[in-house]
Amino acid sequence: MANEGQKVTSSKELGERLGISAAQIRKDLSHFGEFGKQGTGYQIAFLRTKLGKILRVDREWAVALVGMGDIGHAVVRYQGFAGRGFRIALIFDSDPTKVGQVAGDMTIMAVDRMAKEVKARGVQVAMLCVPGQHAQSVTNTLVDAGVRSILNYAPVNLSVPAAVRVQYIDPVIELQRMSYFLH
Amino acid sequence: MANEGQKVTSSKELGERLGISAAQIRKDLSHFGEFGKQGTGYQIAFLRTKLGKILRVDREWAVALVGMGDIGHAVVRYQGFAGRGFRIALIFDSDPTKVGQVAGDMTIMAVDRMAKEVKARGVQVAMLCVPGQHAQSVTNTLVDAGVRSILNYAPVNLSVPAAVRVQYIDPVIELQRMSYFLH
Numbered sequence: 586m587a588n589e590g591q592k593v594t595s596s597k598e599l600g601e602r603l604g605i606s607a608a609q610i611r612k613d614l615s616h617f618g619e620f621g622k623q624g625t626g627y628q629i630a631f632l633r634t635k636l637g638k639i640l641r642v643d644r645e646w647a648v649a650l651v652g653m654g655d656i657g658h659a660v661v662r663y664q665g666f667a668g669r670g671f672r673i674a675l676i677f678d679s680d681p682t683k684v685g686q687v688a689g690d691m692t693i694m695a696v697d698r699m700a701k702e703v704k705a706r707g708v709q710v711a712m713l714c715v716p717g718q719h720a721q722s723v724t725n726t727l728v729d730a731g732v733r734s735i736l737n738y739a740p741v742n743l744s745v746p747a748a749v750r751v752q753y754i755d756p757v758i759e760l761q762r763m764s765y766f767l768h
Numbered sequence: 769m770a771n772e773g774q775k776v777t778s779s780k781e782l783g784e785r786l787g788i789s790a791a792q793i794r795k796d797l798s799h800f801g802e803f804g805k806q807g808t809g810y811q812i813a814f815l816r817t818k819l820g821k822i823l824r825v826d827r828e829w830a831v832a833l834v835g836m837g838d839i840g841h842a843v844v845r846y847q848g849f850a851g852r853g854f855r856i857a858l859i860f861d862s863d864p865t866k867v868g869q870v871a872g873d874m875t876i877m878a879v880d881r882m883a884k885e886v887k888a889r890g891v892q893v894a895m896l897c898v899p900g901q902h903a904q905s906v907t908n909t910l911v912d913a914g915v916r917s918i919l920n921y922a923p924v925n926l927s928v929p930a931a932v933r934v935q936y937i938d939p940v941i942e943l944q945r946m947s948y949f950l951h
């Protein structure tokens with residue numbers, strides 16, 4: 586809405602755009618304080634700044650990318666990172682022929698250096714693009730080094746401590762979300 | 769639960785495993801009929817079969833994959849399709865040096881043949897792994913040929929008729945889901 590030049594919105598309009606009820610919008614926002622006055626709606630710029638702070642996307646998080654296969658290369662080339670809160674800051678691979686090569690504007694580092702580099706730079710976010718059989722051991726190293734949020738492309742469930750969040754990118758789950766509408 | 773050898777479950781247990789309330793489980797299921805008797809819980813095998821039918825994941829859908837760059841290659845190699853309701857049946861690319869090559873156990877076809885092949889085979893599902901600037905025109909062709917559900921890896925919003933579903937795979941959105949828990 587901000588990009589469309591709109592200044593003010595309502596829980597009704599937000600709900601319609603998001604496909605949830607206006608009541609749910611008001612309830613969700615109320616968990617975090619006051620965002621607008623009854624009857625006057627929400628100032629979009631204010632709401633956006635506040636939500637950015639609450640969701641911690643008002644800064645740029647350094648991301649460690651592990652595994653430079655097809656997916657790793659695609660992620661490095663992905664055009665969607667700019668201005669959205671994340672920057673790939675470290676890249677690791679276990680293949681000695683890849684180590685030292687440049688991807689994006691970074692040099693691929695040996696996975697042996699991962700724990701030390703992640704810890705030294707205080708990196709808390711990682712993208713896991715390694716084969717399934719290595720995913721858990723790489724995860725263990727990352728978590729020990731201080732990573733608290735992992736985006737996992739490998740088709741395996743990861744076991745992590747309660748303080749660590751994992752999201753899975755699984756094309757089949759996304760396809761399954763839509764199969765109900767096929768015939 | 770079935771894989772763990774369990775026979776019966778409850779809305780409470782389902783809710784706990786899914787992170788939603790037991791009441792929501794019962795309400796959601798009630799939209800589709802009777803799944804268990806009050807007090808006796810749900811027969812897991814029965815529930816699984818019924819849900820598979822409702823969600824239309826009790827059959828195998830042929831999928832057309834468009835774009836054999838990094839992502840396309842990774843998707844073809846992805847080990848998570850087997851037994852989960854989808855099978856890549858057609859692969860297309862616009863690059864003449866790729867056409868005729870084999871990926872997985874399929875031959876990459878020229879994108880010019882896409883409309884005809886998709887229509888002839890009655891394919892309703894597509895995965896879009898093309899660069900952003902081509903995503904909308906490829907989508908238009910797919911939709912005209914009968915595709916009704918599209919998984920889009922390109923970082924662009926697609927415009928489709930109301931009867932067509934689109935899911936986006938966007939790593940940044942997945943990362944943003946977790947940033948609230950960072951500090």
